Structure formats: C-alpha cells, structure tokens
Amino acid sequence: MTSNQALADWVREVATLTQPEKIHWCDGSQAEYDTLVAGMLDSGTLLQLDPKTRPRSYLHRSDPSDVARTEHLTFVCTSRRDDAGPNNQWMDPADAHAKMNALFAGAMRGRTLYVVPYCMGPLDSPFARCGVEITDSAYVAASMRTMTRMGTPALKRIEREGSFVKGLHSLGDLHPERRFIMHFPQELAIQSIGSGYGGNALLGKKCHALRIASHQARQEGWLAEHMLIMGIEDPQGRLHYIAAAFPSACGKTNMAMLIPPQEYQGWKVHTIGDDIAWLHVGDDGRLWAINPEAGFFGVAPGTSRHTNANAVDMLQHDTIFTNVALTEDRRPWWEGLSDETPALDWQGRPYQPANGPAAHPNSRFTVSARQCKSWSDAAERPSGVPISAIIFGGRRASLVPLVLEARNWRHGVLLGASMASETTAAATGKTGVVRRDPMAMKPFCGYHFGDYWSHWLATGARLNKAPGIYQVNWFRRDAQGRFLWPGFGENLRVLKWILDRCQGSIGAHETPVGNLPLHGDIDLSGLDVSHDHIRQLTEIEPQAWRDEMDQVNSFLHGFGPRVPQALHDEREQVAQDLRGLGAT
Ligand code: OXD
Numbered sequence: 001m002t003s004n005q006a007l008a009d010w011v012r013e014v015a016t017l018t019q020p021e022k023i024h025w026c027d028g029s030q031a032e033y034d035t036l037v038a039g040m041l042d043s044g045t046l047l048q049l050d051p052k053t054r055p056r057s058y059l060h061r062s063d064p065s066d067v068a069r070t071e072h073l074t075f076v077c078t079s080r081r082d083d084a085g086p087n088n089q090w091m092d093p094a095d096a097h098a099k100m101n102a103l104f105a106g107a108m109r110g111r112t113l114y115v116v117p118y119c120m121g122p123l124d125s126p127f128a129r130c131g132v133e134i135t136d137s138a139y140v141a142a143s144m145r146t147m148t149r150m151g152t153p154a155l156k157r158i159e160r161e162g163s164f165v166k167g168l169h170s171l172g173d174l175h176p177e178r179r180f181i182m183h184f185p186q187e188l189a190i191q192s193i194g195s196g197y198g199g200n201a202l203l204g205k206k207c208h209a210l211r212i213a214s215h216q217a218r219q220e221g222w223l224a225e226h227m228l229i230m231g232i233e234d235p236q237g238r239l240h241y242i243a244a245a246f247p248s249a250c251g252k253t254n255m256a257m258l259i260p261p262q263e264y265q266g267w268k269v270h271t272i273g274d275d276i277a278w279l280h281v282g283d284d285g286r287l288w289a290i291n292p293e294a295g296f297f298g299v300a301p302g303t304s305r306h307t308n309a310n311a312v313d314m315l316q317h318d319t320i321f322t323n324v325a326l327t328e329d330r331r332p333w334w335e336g337l338s339d340e341t342p343a344l345d346w347q348g349r350p351y352q353p354a355n356g357p358a359a360h361p362n363s364r365f366t367v368s369a370r371q372c373k374s375w376s377d378a379a380e381r382p383s384g385v386p387i388s389a390i391i392f393g394g395r396r397a398s399l400v401p402l403v404l405e406a407r408n409w410r411h412g413v414l415l416g417a418s419m420a421s422e423t424t425a426a427a428t429g430k431t432g433v434v435r436r437d438p439m440a441m442k443p444f445c446g447y448h449f450g451d452y453w454s455h456w457l458a459t460g461a462r463l464n465k466a467p468g469i470y471q472v473n474w475f476r477r478d479a480q481g482r483f484l485w486p487g488f489g490e491n492l493r494v495l496k497w498i499l500d501r502c503q504g505s506i507g508a509h510e511t512p513v514g515n516l517p518l519h520g521d522i523d524l525s526g527l528d529v530s531h532d533h534i535r536q537l538t539e540i541e542p543q544a545w546r547d548e549m550d551q552v553n554s555f556l557h558g559f560g561p562r563v564p565q566a567l568h569d570e571r572e573q574v575a576q577d578l579r580g581l582g583a584t
Pocket residue numbers: 069199247248249275297426427
C-alpha cells in the first residue's frame with residue numbers, strides 16, 4: 001500500500017499486536033468519507049440530523065465518561081525525567097511501552113484498522129509536517145479528514161520525505177482506568193487508548209501539532225503554539241496578522257472569526273486558524289505563522305448569532321456535532337444558542353433541567369474551515385502570514401487590565417509565562433479555579449517549561465522585526481460579578497489599539513507592569529461602557545500587582561534551575577519598579 005518501508009512495517013507490526021478484522025488505508029476522498037458516515041449511521045455511532053435544515057450533518061454521542069481531555073492520564077515519556085519538566089506527567093519510555101503494548105494487545109479484534117496519513121499545514125509548505133494515525137475509530141478517521149489534509153496527497157509527501165509522526169489510537173474498552181495518552185517525543189510517536197474524545201483521539205491536533213511539534217520546534221528553531229491566527233484589515237486596506245494564545249474554551253474560535261461592530265464599517269477579519277500556530281523566523285527577520293489544521297473542533301455552548309454569527313452560519317451543513325442536545329425536529333441545540341427548549345439532552349434522555357445542562361458544557365462541532373465565511377486563502381500560503389502582534393489572554397475576574405503592552409520581547413515572555421486563567425470544561429476537573437497556564441500551553445508543552453521559556457527568549461533574539469507582545473483580559477468582573485467589558489465583536493476596539501501601537505501612531509501610559517491605553521485611546525463610540533468601568537479596565541492596582549509578582553516568583557522557582565535567569569531578572573525589575581510606586 002505504500003513505498004515507504006518504515007510505514008509498511010509499522011502497520012504490519014501494529015496489526016499483529018492489535019488483531020484487527022480488516023485494514024483500510026484512507027485516501028481522503030469524498031466517497032470514502034461517505035462510506036465511513038454510512039457505516040456509522042448503521043452502527044448508531046452517528047445520528048442523522050434533519051436533512052432538510054441540516055444537510056449532511058450528524059450527532060455523535062460519546063461515552064458519558066469520555067467528554068474532555070484527561071490531563072491526569074496524559075504523559076510525556078522522555079528518557080530523562082527532567083526533560084519533560086514539572087509541567088508534564090512523566091513515564092519512563094520502556095515502562096510506557098510495556099503498559100501500552102499490554103493494553104493494545106488484541107484491542108482491535110472485530111474492528112477495522114484505519115491507516116490515516118495526514119499533513120499538518122498546507123501540503124506544499126516547507127513548514128508543514130506529516131503523520132500517520134492508526135485508529136480503530138471511524139469517527140476519528142472521518143474527523144481527521146475534516147481537521148487535517150488527510151489521504152493520498154499526504155501519503156505521497158511522506159513517501160517523498162521519509163519522515164512522519166507515528167500515532168497509534170484505539171478506543172479500547174473506553175474504561176477511564178485503561179485510558180492513557182502517551183507521547184514519545186524522541187521517537188516522534190504517540191499512543192492513545194481508551195478515549196474517543198477529540199483532544200485525546202484526533203492525534204494530529206493536541207498530541208502532534210502541540211506536544212510533539214513543540215519538542216521538534218525547539219530542536220529545529222521554531223515555535224508550536226496554542227494560538228489563533230487572524231488578519232485585521234482596516235478601511236484603508238492595511239492588513240495586519242496577529243496570533244493570540246488563550247487557554248482552552250476561552251473564546252479563540254469566536255475571536256478568530258470576529259464580526260466587526262456596526263461602528264467599524266469597512267473593517268474586515270481574515271480567519272487563518274482558531275487553535276494552533278506554527279511560528280517561524282523568516283529571512284526578513286519577521287515572525288511568520290501557518291495554521292497546521294484544516295478545520296475547527298470548536299466548543300458549541302455559548303455560540304450564537306450574537307457571539308459568533310460566522311460560526312452559526314458555517315454549522316448549517318456538513319458538520320459533525322458531539323454531545324450537543326437535540327430539538328424536537330432534530331436540529332442541534334446548546335445553551336446560549338436560542339430560547340428554545342430542547343427535546344433530548346446530550347445523553348439522549350428527555351431533557352429535564354434537573355439533570356443539568358442539555359448540551360454537555362464541552363460539546364463540540366467539527367467542521368471544515370472552508371465553510372467559514374471569514375476564512376482566508378492566505379491560510380493555504382506555504383510561507384504562512386507575517387505576524388505584527390502576539391496576544392496572551394486569560395479568563396481573570398480581577399487584576400489583569402483589558403489590555404497591556406509588554407515593554408519588549410523579554411517582558412512579553414514574562415507576561416506569557418505568568419499567564420493565569422480560570423479552568424473550563426475543556427479538561428476534566430473542577431471549572432472556575434484560577435491556575436497558571438503559561439502561554440496557554442500548560443496542557444500542551446511537550447518539554448520542560450524552563451527550556452521552553454529559554455527557547456522563546458532565543459527566538460526573540462533572532463527577530464529583527466519582532467511582533468509587539470500584549471496581554472488582554474475580556475473577562476474582568478465588577479463587585480457584583482458582572483462582566484465589565486462586552487467582549488466578542490467589540491474586542492476589535494482593543495485590537496485596533498494594539499495595531500495602532502504596533503504602527504507607532506499613538507502613545508501609551510507606561511507603568512511597571514507594562515504600557516496601558518491613554519485616556520480616550522480605546523474607541524468607545526456607540527458603546528455603552530461607563531466611565532467608571534473603562535477606568536477600572538485600564539488601571540492597575542499596585543498592591544495587587546506586588547502580590548502577583550510574589551506569586552509569579554514562587555511559580556517560576558517551582559520549575560527549578562532550568563528557568564532562564566533573564567526571566568527572573570525581568571520579574572525582579574517589575575517587582576522593583578512596583579515597589580517604587582509607593583504604598584497604594
Ligand atoms: C481544544 C482544547 O480542543 O484546547 O482546542 O481543549
């Protein structure tokens with residue numbers, strides 16, 4: 001089936017171990033996708049939505065114990081424990097292989113083994129990387145076609161280049177005690193068993209494009225980041241691209257396809273990606289980004305005409321929904337979509353409010369990026385797009401202002417490294433707890449955070465036109481718990497400030513923690529935000545920041561001697577300048 005001997009041998013070895021009934025090499029064609037879907041409709045893995053209002057769209061209900069990423073079951077297996085760092089769970093590669101071999105033995109009996117060749121990034125991009133996922137899940141094979149460049153063209157590239165990431169996945173028995181997601185960065189290999197959830201099972205996404213790629217990127221001198229990529233074009237036709245890191249389920253998809261507010265006639269958003277950016281230093285000294293993905297695996301709840309009309313439009317056809325609720329007439333439904341009452345909840349039970357939300361809070365849609373109205377052809381450019389600004393954002397009820405500009409790259413790396421956010425339903429565990437999530441990469445950095453921050457600093461030193469670095473917080477609340485900022489499309493007002501700063505066309509208020517907007521520089525025309533709210537959003541409280549800097553100090557020291565001294569020095573500088581501000 002392939003001229004690549006290593007691939008042919010590996011498929012044979014896996015088949016011997018897992019004992020599938022059949023082997024199918026995916027070509028990525030429409031006919032193949034249709035056959036996969038027909039099989040899943042037959043087996044009940046997919047339910048057909050109303051074909052009149054939602055053509056070629058399906059609902060998948062996952063096992064109720066398998067609805068989110070499971071960070072406590074996710075491991076990085078490097079020969080030296082310290083290389084994985086305190087930010088990862090570590091297992092010795094030999095122990096991990098022994099454990100996984102036992103779990104995979106006979107795991108595919110009675111099932112089809114799909115060989116899924118895929119390419120992360122435009123097929124003709126030198127920055128793209130290929131992989132092959134072996135899986136016994138038709139849902140995974142079909143979703144990989146939507147989320148990546150999957151099939152024969154990817155296989156051809158693998159045959160030309162030779163190298164590829166080996167991803168082995170089986171649903172196993174879906175038992176949480178026999179669920180593991182193992183990464184072997186030194187072998188460019190991933191093994192995942194016991195989960196059909198996207199983040200654990202679509203191995204091109206988090207496992208390859210972030211955990212394995214971040215490791216590869218460090219060796220090869222680039223960055224693999226948990227970032228959306230978007231272009232913003234002003235009425236004069238000036239187009240700037242930005243990359244923005246937010247933790248899971250904090251609005252990256254909404255921001256990537258933002259619809260400008262009414263007052264912003266003539267502004268246009270170009271969507272390049274909503275979750276992952278691979279960043280390279282160009283020959284011109286600028287930072288260039290590609291989106292390795294080809295689709296969106298987005299969070300459904302909260303998506304509505306008001307928050308993301310582009311998403312609502314793109315979800316009208318050719319979409320697989322996972323764990324959403326259903327209306328009487330078989331349309332997908334989730335909290336925040338409309339005022340309707342659904343008929344069935346995400347587990348297929350008649351909807352009863354006493355059972356909790358109708359749609360699972362981490363219910364998802366899987367859809368081709370080409371269905372999004374704001375999708376840009378630039379996403380197909382082999383060179384990627386040049387980045388003018390990098391944004392770090394978190395969900396913080398207090399402390400962090402609406403927007404803050406780093407003084408320079410090193411300060412920006414500190415802002416990224418000290419990012420914190422309230423946890424969401426994208427991972428199992430308690431939601432709403434503030435945790436540090438450096439660069440939104442806590443669950444995804446495949447190596448020691450200390451080395452990762454050094455790599456960020458080293459990358460900055462190679463840029464002679466480095467993007468500005470910013471921190472944003474759309475989630476500040478008042479004493480009553482109400483949001484101070486309207487968010488969504490109105491965030492363009494903050495992005496405009498950022499782009500004005502990048503072009504040097506406006507000033508800023510310099511403070512020890514970074515540069516803040518001058519009074520009146522965030523355009524509020526037509527917006528109902530009180531004077532007092534905007535003041536709270538663009539001010540810093542020195543004592544709260546002094547406490548924050550103490551906590552950042554302990555946090556950084558928790559990563560031991562691999563943390564670059566430059567990052568400690570930068571933090572010390574901020575802390576010292578804050579002391580100079582006096583007692584307030
Ligand atoms: C995602 C996540 O699915 O970050 O993108 O969990």
